[in-house]
Amino acid sequence: MKEALRQQFGNIDIYLFDQLLKGTYDDCQLVLDAGCGQGRNVAYFLQSGYQVYGVDSSANHIASIKQLAAPFSDHSPQDNFRIGAVENLPFKDETFDLVISSAVLHFANDALHFEEMLSSMWRVVRPGGYLFCRLASDIGIEHLVRSIGNGRYLLPDGSERFLVSQEMLLSFTKALGATQHEPIKTTNVQNLRAMTTWCLQK
Ligand SMILES: C[S@@+](CC[C@H](N)C(=O)[O-])C[C@H]1O[C@@H](n2cnc3c(N)ncnc32)[C@H](O)[C@@H]1O
Structure with missing residues (x-):
């Protein structure tokens, strides 16, 4: 049974799995993983007959x-x-039913780069479609992170990341004209980092 679960879902992000269990993406067909890495989040979509696309800056x-x-x-x-x-996604406007951004946005160099990535992904979501984002934030660890400029912070785990706050996410939601179909949820990893799930519908 364990092996069957692993086969079907691979090492999928647990909060993306949560949305699958809730049936949020049941009517989706075209899925883009933007910053797909090696593809841990698309194994299920591939096996289930979705049309899957992936973009990443790494050739490997x-x-x-x-x-x-x-x-x-x-x-x-x-x-x-x-x-x-x-x-700079190489797709037409309003192409995808679902765009996944898992652990990518916190690599933004600064606020402008973050907004460019966000608006590029939002551009290719079709009306009624979804943008799933999981990204580092300062939520609950505000007093533990140190600004190093340009919206980037040194985290207690030693990494440097572009961090969003809850206020920023709420303000982007409004600016995009998006609907949050889930409240913003954050996992505090033992005060070392905070990983936030931000689920939008267009
Ligand atoms: C931590 S990995 C996450 C990979 C995958 N989304 C996952 O959850 O397993 C971050 C990925 O984002 C890619 N990446 C970072 N910034 C990018 C950008 N601006 N454009 C395209 N890919 C980017 C990196 O090459 C890397 O594969």
């Missing part, structure tokens, strides 16, 4: 996700997986 990661997707080339051909920048 695109090579890995292509391997993962090779058995599913009837619905997710290899050309769907491209080396590229999230802030």
Whole structure:
């Protein structure tokens, strides 16, 4: 049973799994993983017949996700997986039912870069479609992070990240004209970092 679960979902982000269990994405067909890495979050979508696309700046990661997707080339051909920048996605407006951004936005160089990535992803979500974001924040650890400029912070775990606050996420939600179909949820990892899930519908 454990192996079957692993086969089906791989190492999927637990909060993305939560949305799958809730049926949020039941009517989705076209899925883009923006900053897909090696593809841990798309195993389920590939196996379930979704048309999956992936973009990542790392050529090695695109090579890995292509391997993962090779058995599913009837619905997710290899050309769907491209080396590229999230802030400059090579797709037409309003293409995707679901865009996934898992552990990518906190690599923004500054606030402008963050907004460019966010608006690029939002541009390719179709009306009624979804943007799932999981990103580092300062929520609950405000007093433990140290600003190093440009919206980036030194975290207690030693990493440097672009961090959002709850106020920023609420303000972006409003500016995008998005609906939050879930409240903002944050996991405090033993006061070392905080990882927030931000779920939007267009
Ligand atoms: C921590 S990994 C997360 C990978 C995957 N989303 C996951 O959850 O397993 C961050 C990924 O984002 C990619 N990345 C970071 N900034 C990017 C950008 N501006 N455009 C495209 N890819 C980016 C990196 O190459 C890396 O594969």
